[in-house]
Amino acid sequence: xxQTNNRESLAQRxxxxxxxxxxxxxxMSRPTEAAEVQNPAIAxxxxxxxxxxxxxxxxxxxxxxxxxxxxxxxxxxxxxxxYSALSEAITAxxxxxxxEAMRYRSAFAVLxxxxxxxxxxxxxxxDVHLGLLESERTRFAAQSQSAEQEGITARVTEMxxxxxxxxxTNRQIAAVRAECESRIRKMNEDMTTKQQRARELSRETEEKxxxxxxxxxxxxxxxxxxxxxxxxxxxxxxxxLC
Numbered sequence: 001x002x003q004t005n006n007r008e009s010l011a012q013r014x015x016x017x018x019x020x021x022x023x024x025x026x027x028m029s030r031p032t033e034a035a036e037v038q039n040p041a042i043a044x045x046x047x048x049x050x051x052x053x054x055x056x057x058x059x060x061x062x063x064x065x066x067x068x069x070x071x072x073x074x075x076x077x078x079x080x081x082x083y084s085a086l087s088e089a090i091t092a093x094x095x096x097x098x099x100e101a102m103r104y105r106s107a108f109a110v111l112x113x114x115x116x117x118x119x120x121x122x123x124x125x126x127d128v129h130l131g132l133l134e135s136e137r138t139r140f141a142a143q144s145q146s147a148e149q150e151g152i153t154a155r156v157t158e159m160x161x162x163x164x165x166x167x168x169t170n171r172q173i174a175a176v177r178a179e180c181e182s183r184i185r186k187m188n189e190d191m192t193t194k195q196q197r198a199r200e201l202s203r204e205t206e207e208k209x210x211x212x213x214x215x216x217x218x219x220x221x222x223x224x225x226x227x228x229x230x231x232x233x234x235x236x237x238x239x240x241l242c
Contacts, residue, residue, distance in 0.1 A: 067222075068218055068219065068221075068222040069221075069222040069225040069226060072133075072136065072222045072223070072226050073226045073229065075132075075136065076129050076132045076133045076136065076226060076230075077129060079128070079129070079132065081125035081128055081129065082111070082115075082117045082121040082122045082124075082125040083122050083123075083125035083126045083128075083129060083233070083237075084125070084129075085111055085115060085117070086104075086107055086108060086111055086117070086122050086237070087233075089106075089107035089108075089110050089111060090103055090104060090107045092107075093106055093107055100236070100240075101240045104236060104237070104240040104241060105240060105241065108122070108240075108241050119237065119238070119241040119242050122237050122241070123234055123237055123238060126230055126233060126234040126237065127234075129230055130227065130230055130231075133223065133226055133227060133230070136223075137223060140219055144212060144215075144216060147212060148212060151208040151212070152205055152208050152209065152212075155201045155204060155205050155208070156201075156205060158201060159198050159201040159202060159205070162194045162195075162197055162198045162201070163198055165194055166191050166194050166195055166198070169187050169190065169191045169194075170191070172187060173187050173188070173191075
């Protein structure tokens with residue numbers, strides 16, 4: 001239930017910014033707690049080197065992705081899997097001097113011993129996270145379409161109605177000009193107000209289009225970044241652990 005709410009809140013939070021024309025190109029990411037969850041075996045490895053796991057977590061956080069990419073990655077990684085457990089173990093070993101391959105092998109050795117995980121299970125788990133990522137694309141597309149309907153369609157309809165009203169006012173002015181100049185002045189004032197509103201709606205519509213288009217581009221960039229990251233992780237798992 002919480003995971004579903006988190007997914008909905010991400011798209012809604014991004015699209016809410018477009019509705020208010022206060023779009024956040026790079027929203028603050030939520031801090032991850034993954035590096036703080038220590039397996040006893042991992043803690044022992046870190047202690048043997050004389051380095052605190054808190055320092056390791058801070059260093060890993062500094063190198064982690066941020067902004068929309070970080071939030072999307074956090075959401076996609078929210079489901080516990082064999083790979084998320086491996087990722088947490090790798091993070092915990094970040095400050096221990098070793099090359100990347102050794103860090104992956106060490107983390108995997110802990111999982112193999114404590115959770116009886118296999119390389120195949122970890123690779124399959126990455127596919128699960130990739131599937132969640134695609135689900136987020138679908139969810140975001142639906143939310144952005146709703147935002148377009150709310151922020152643009154209603155304004156375009158109102159603008160068209162106002163423009164039609166302006167045209168009708170012009171016809172009425174031509175018909176009654178000879179009868180009453182005061183009535184013509186009144187209608188001209190009414191027409192001016194409507195034209196001004198129509199221009200405002202036209203400007204707002206363009207701003208809304210640009211804001212939504214920009215956020216779509218940002219979302220696609222974040223999608224690509226997370227997808228590339230997870231694909232790279234899968235290659236590393238297969239390369240280092242098989």
